[in-house]
Amino acid sequence: MSYTLFPGCIARNMYPSIEKSTRMVFKELGLDMVEVKFTCCPAPGVIRSYDFDSWLVIAARNLAAAEEKEADLITICNGCYGTLEAAHRHLSKHPESVAMVNAKLSGIDMRYGGTSKVVHFVDVLDSMLPQIAEKIKVELGLRVAIHYGCHYLKPSCDSRRSVESPEVLERIVRALGCESVDFPEKLSCCGAGGGVWSGDERVSLGILDRKMRFIKESGADCILDICPFCHLQLDQGQKRLKNRYDVPVLHLNQLIGLSFGIKDKVLGVHTHMVATRDIAKKAKRARMDLEAET
């Protein structure tokens, strides 16, 4: 079984720097990807809240598209994971839903068989820590505020991950030579999910504001996320909060890309709303020190 990258609409269409960083990091790690043409996952917050069965059929179309290429799907977004993994799980337990989904998919000559797995990229990276360590060129020594987001951890269902005290991102951050800082509300939602980001700006920004206050107080150099939708909320949301906090935001694959010695402008990290220039400067200095040594 090979892998296919499921980039999701936000990484493709709003934060292409996340797609670029992901492709570069995966390539460095020797993860070859089969290309499959996908649609929106579809977004679990809005469409699943409107019509569950329609959500399920569109998700199953994406799973079926990966099956045609005999590939497991790697998601780089908690939202996509929340949809694709949940749809896959639901279908594995509800044969009547599989029949419903396949009746719809047969109209476009597709079929869901359940043979492609859905994996979150964090789990893939966690299993490759030795390979990552080999590729690290610069240790950035950043103080990082980890934001897990919700749908990587929850609902926990059959997963063995700890929901209340997860450690996987702390482990990866340490391997990159950075430090994870603790802060209250570390495991809370960014405020964007469930259709609240578009549906209720006051509530959405209220949740973000509380979280940002604690992140700012922690003295973190940056926020680290594993989801483009959280990333959008944390990055654009700070602008909508009138720039009170000004803490740069990095998706994990961007932090890894910088640690691999890839320039910020090649990764596209400079295209974020909250300026990442302090981090880019630090990375540049570390790269130059390295060059001076060799």
Add this chain to the structure above:
Amino acid sequence: MSRDLKDELKEFDLAKCVQCGKCTASCTSGRDSNLRTRRLVFLVKSGKDVSMDRDLWACTTCYTCQERCPKGVKVTDAIIRIRNAAAWSGNRPSIHLTAIRSLLDSSDGFPITPDVAKIRSMIGLPIAPMDVAHDEREKERFRKLVSSLAISDMFKEG
């Protein structure tokens, strides 16, 4: 509440709720909104029609209540199903219409804008992503699929 919804909600074990309030205490959204999860579960359990409750839409579906429920009630999954009933009754934030129409038409909830296309090209990605939205044949197949789905009926013009 319709008989159908009551039947559908059975799989989420709302009957096991003992009204301890851990859900409301854990609710990320409840501190900034009027969403009161315990109350919502109580109302639904009592057979009340909550389909017109606006606060249903303040849930971020973070699943904290469901994870922490000591009785194993699938609270968040139930809220999502209740929202389905609300949406069919016409209780839906109008702003979601844009995202859903976009998904049904272009296959992306967040379609690409000219500004982002420029950024893609600047950082060395193909301007058009490798996706269904940029493949006319695949997009037509997708449209055919969604035209057979209930969500298309919900959002018919008019």
